[in-house]
Amino acid sequence: MKWIVAALLIWAAWTYLKPSGKRRIAGDRERTADRAARERTDAYATLGIAPGSDDEAIRAAHRRLLTGVHPDRGGSEALARRINAARDLLLDR
Template sequence: MGPLALIIAGIAAWLWWTGKLRRITGRDGMAIGMGVIGAMLLAKGKPLIGLAPMIMTGVYALWRLRTPTITRPADPVSLDITEARAILGVDENADPDAIRAAHRRLISLTHPDRGGTEALARKVNAARDVLLRHYTEKQVPPERD
């Protein structure tokens, strides 16, 4: 009973660690719990009681695999240069190293893994991209004929 539960918990932890369970819903968690309970009851020698949660978990897993998940399209973030500077907190004369340093400082606070939101992290990344692109365009000398 114990080793089987540890194996199932280990698989769930591995799936979460690799990111396959990153978007787990409440229903998914309940199905995993029902599967663990059913496996423990089957391991205890109670097949009539343990078979029902295992069947329900299997049916839910098949339903979940057939039902496509709804994904929202990534909304492109369009910023002008003044907004990008305001977001990163850099001045007009900032070089790429200062832009990257400001980005690292800000993204460490706003990253979704650290409690921020995906939208905010996307905006910070877009601000960095806009400023770096503007800096490289500003540095390219015009072509002469």
């Protein structure tokens, strides 16, 4: 009998104290929005352009940077991949 009461008390405490799923989802959305904003800021910094630049400025910066670091010309494949990812992110591809 005592173990039934103890089990019920533990269950009641758990249901009362466990984190709410709604709060957790809202927190995930905020973290996702923060991460997206950080990624866009990092993409602008990678291309070396001001935030809010138009598509032509993004394409011009991409071309300018990629000519020097393209793997076919002895550049870094990782850096070229990062520059391409920044362009794709900013152009919403």
